[in-house]
Amino acid sequence: MGDLYDSQRAMRQMRKAAMQRGVVAILDVGTSKIACLVLRFDGPEQFRSSDGVGSLAGQSQFRVIGAATTRSRGVRFGEIDAMQETERAIRTAVQAAQKMANVRVDHVIACLSGARPRSYGLDGTLDVSGGMVTEQDISQVMASCDVPDYGADREVLHAQPVNFALDHRSGLADPRGQVGNQLKTDMHMLTVDATAIHNLFYCIKRCDLELAGLASSAYVSGMSSLVEDEQELGAACIDLGGGSTGISVFMKKHMIFADSVRMGGEHVTSDISMGLQIPAATAERIKTFYGGVVATGMDDREMIEIGGDTGDWEHDRRTVSRAELIGIMRPRVEEILEEVRERLDAAGFEHLPGQQIVLTGGGSQIPGLDGLASKILGQQVRLGRPLRVQGLPQAAIGPAFSSAVGLTLFAANPQDEWWDFEIPAENYPARSLKRAVKWFKDNW
C-alpha cells in the first residue's frame, strides 16, 4: 500500500516547486481540443499567514497569463490513442501559451477525461482507546482502509478522505485533537487505467515538461462549475465532452463518485456525418451553428446548405432542414443522457439531499439541452459555466473550458488526498531508529 503513492507524492513535491517558481501550466487533454493555460502565482495573498481559502475563493493568488487551444489529435474517448500526434498537439498548445505568457513553463498539471474511471468507497477503523486523535492516527486509520482488488492494470488517481467519525459522532472534517475511542473514516478512491496515465506521462515527458499533478477531468469540472452550496448539499456535474462524458457527484464539498460515459459530442458529429453523407469537419460546423435537440415548426423551413466539393452540382448543392439535423442529433444526445442517468442511479444519486444536476462541457452548449436533460435526469437541471478566474481570455470562459478552469483551482488549492497526510509509522523506515531508542528506554 505504501509505495503506491510514491509518484503522487513526487508530483506534490513538483507542484510545490512549481509554486515556488511561480509559474505552472495547466493542460486539459481532451478528445476534441487540448487547452493549455499558464498560471502565475504572485498575487497579494501569496504569503498569507492564516490558512483556509482566501478571498475570491482563493483565486486572487494566481493569474492566467497565457492561454492557448488547439484541435486535439490522436485522442479518442479521452484517452491517448496515437502518441506522436498527441505529443505534437500538446507541443502546439504549450508553445502558443508560452508565447502569450512570454515565460518558460517547466511544470504542468494535467487532467484526463477517459480511461474508464471507477469509484470505490472505502472505510477504515482504528482504536484510539480514549486518547487524543493525532495526525499519526489519521494516517493509520487511512492505512487501515480495506482496499478492494482493483486490478493490476489500474492506478489510483484520487483517494480523498471524505468523512471522519469518532465513536458515534460522524461528519467530522478534522478530528485531530478530539478525544474518543474509535476513529472511523470514509474514503473515496478513484482508479483509472494505468496505460492511459502512462501514455499521458510519456507524452508530457516528450515535451520536456514535468508532470506536477494529475486529476480526473470530471472532478475538476465539478470543482469549477458547481457553486458552493451545490457542492455542500449534493449535486452531480455532467461534463459533456468530445469523446466522453464525465460524471462527478459532490457532497459536503467532496467528490463521492465519479464515472464516465464513453460517448460525447464527437459521436453526435459522426452521426451527422454519416446521416447526411458529409465530411466530419462540415458536420462539426453545422452542428455548432445549427444544432439543437428540440424541433419546432420553424425548423422545418430553415434549410441548411451542407455543400460538398465533388464537382457534382446536384451533390454539392444539397440542403437539409434544421429539423432533420435535430432529428439526427436528438437520439444520440438522449442516449448519452440516459446512460448518465443509469450511472447516477447505480451510484445511488437519488438518496442525496440535493438533486441538482449541472451540465457543463462543450456539449452543453446545444440549444434546448437543459429541457431535454430535465426530462431524463430530473427537474433540477441547470447549465453550468466555469468560475471566472483572473486573466482568463474571453475566448476561454465558455463551458468547454470548465475542466481547464477547474484545474487552475485544483492547482491553487488542492484538496487533501491520502498522500498528503503523514506516512503511517510502521511503514516509515526513518521511524525504526525512534522505535529502537524507545525499546532501549523501556528495557534499560
Added chain:
Amino acid sequence: MRSLIRRTSPDALPRDPAPSRMGYRYQRMMLTPGFRGTVRIGVPILLILIIAGSWYSKPENRAALAATIEETKQSFQERPQFMVQSMNVVGGDLAVLTEVAALLPSEFPVSSFDLDLEKIRADIEALDPIKSASVRVGQGGALDVQLNPRVPVALWRDGTVLRLIDADGVQSGEIMARADRLDLPLIAGDGAEDNIAEALRLFAAAGPLIDRVRGLVRMGERRWDMVLDREQRILLPSENPVAALDRVIVLNDAQDMLSRDVAVVDMRNTKRPTLRMNEEAAEALRRGNTTISTNEAGN
C-alpha cells in the same frame, strides 16, 4: 471525372500547426531568461572581441594601429595653437642667461606638449646663481622664463677660493679676486657660511671701524674674530657678540684704543676685556716701568 475546382495535389500533406521538436526546444530555450540574456548581449560582445582580437593578433595591424595613433597625436599636438615660437628669459645677468639658455630647447618652433616645463624649472633652479624660476608658455606662443637670481651678501674664503654667498648661506658663484667685489664683506673659517646673518649684523654694527675691517673669521665653529688692518683682531664672544663689539667701539672712541699698538682686543670674557699689545709696545712698556722704578730707587 475531373473536378471543376482546383484542388491541392493529393501528395501534399495537410498543414501541421505543431512546432517541430527542435523548434519547440529552441523557443523554450529562448524564453529562459539567462539564456536569452546571454544570446542577446553575450554573443555580440564575444563576436566583437573575437574579431578585434584576430585583427590585433597580426603584427602589421598592431604596427598600423600604433602608427595611426601616433600620427593623430602628432597632428593634434602640432596644431599652431600649441606651438612655442620663441623664448623670453627675464632676470639675471649675462653669465646666468647663457647658463640658462643651455637648459632650454634650442630649436623653435616646438610643441608645448613636448616641453616638460616642470623639469626645465627644476633644472634651472638647480643652477647655483638662481634662487627660483618660473617657466610658462605665455601669450603668443612664447616660452616665458622668469629668473629670480640669488643676491650675494658676503664673500666666503674657502681655502684659496672666494665664494659668493647669499643670505641663506647658499653659495651663488665664485670670483677670482677680492678686488672684484670690494662691496661685499669677507668671512672665513669653518662653519662661517651657516651664520651669515650674525656676520652681517656684526658688519652692520662695525660703524666707524668699517673702513678698517678686513673680515670676520669663524673660530672653532662657535664665535667670531673680527680682523682689522694692522694685524689687529677683536676676539668676540660666542654669546651676544654685537654688544661686545659695541663696547670695543665705545672704548675706541673714548681712548682711541685701536690706533695704538694693540694686537688683540679679547672680549671673550665680557666682564674682563683684555688687551694684548704688540711685542715692541710690550718691550717699551716694560722698559719704561724699569726706568721709573730705578729712578725712584735712585732717589
